[in-house]
Amino acid sequence: xxxxxxxxxxxxxxxxxxxxxxxxxxxxxxxxxxxxxxxxxxxxxxxxxxxxxxxxxxxxxxxxxxxxxxxxxxxxxxxxxxxxxxxxx
Amino acid sequence: xxxxxxxxxxxxxxxxxxxxxxxxxxxxxxxxxxxxxxxxxxxxxxxxxxxxxxxxxxxxxxxxxxxxxxxxxxxxxxxxxxxxxxxxxxxxxxxxxxxxxxxxxxxxxxxxxxxxxxxxxxxx
Numbered sequence: 092x093x094x095x096x097x098x099x100x101x102x103x104x105x106x107x108x109x110x111x112x113x114x115x116x117x118x119x120x121x122x123x124x125x126x127x128x129x130x131x132x133x134x135x136x137x138x139x140x141x142x143x144x145x146x147x148x149x150x151x152x153x154x155x156x157x158x159x160x161x162x163x164x165x166x167x168x169x170x171x172x173x174x175x176x177x178x179x180x
Numbered sequence: 181x182x183x184x185x186x187x188x189x190x191x192x193x194x195x196x197x198x199x200x201x202x203x204x205x206x207x208x209x210x211x212x213x214x215x216x217x218x219x220x221x222x223x224x225x226x227x228x229x230x231x232x233x234x235x236x237x238x239x240x241x242x243x244x245x246x247x248x249x250x251x252x253x254x255x256x257x258x259x260x261x262x263x264x265x266x267x268x269x270x271x272x273x274x275x276x277x278x279x280x281x282x283x284x285x286x287x288x289x290x291x292x293x294x295x296x297x298x299x300x301x302x303x304x
Binding site for chain 2: 123124126127128165168169170171172173174176
């Protein structure tokens with residue numbers, strides 16, 4: 092039976108690589124406060140140039156994405172995190 | 181009604197050790213004069229700035245968490261602006277999650293081996 096299914100040609104190309112379900116890590120781990128004072132945690136939400144990653148990549152919910160953005164901006168103000176850089180990580 | 185705030189400020193690195201102590205104590209006393217109650221202080225000391233501020237690449241960080249009436253913040257920030265040693269500051273009002281977070285952080289820091297004796301007001 093499986094042999095037959097191998098010959099099935101799909102009209103549209105099946106998506107390669109299973110896209111794993113994105114989830115908001117703050118809801119899952121029940122984190123309620125994002126501290127602007129520890130930059131190592133915030134670095135995970137920033138790309139190489141130091142820009143804040145969009146929600147579609149990080150998978151955060153809107154409420155926590157805003158908290159992250161605020162924390163990153165505060166950390167930048169206190170020069171714990173750069174405004175712009177290259178090869179940050 | 182006392183709100184809870186945390187303030188962080190950066191001093192110029194050229195300050196000698198007792199000068200920094202003096203300025204830090206000056207701010208703590210200023211807060212107390214406004215009827216504030218200092219909960220915790222962290223002296224992060226000399227740290228490298230990620231980008232140069234006023235042509236300086238390092239700064240002495242100090243962090244104070246306190247409870248204060250709302251009017252105290254305006255006077256605190258005016259004092260920061262007047263003081264030329266402080267070249268960056270940030271005062272943040274804490275909500276209940278932030279307070280819970282700082283409490284949990286305090287225990288984890290205290291429990292790292294050394295016995296937390298009576299809450300000695302460390303103003304170094």
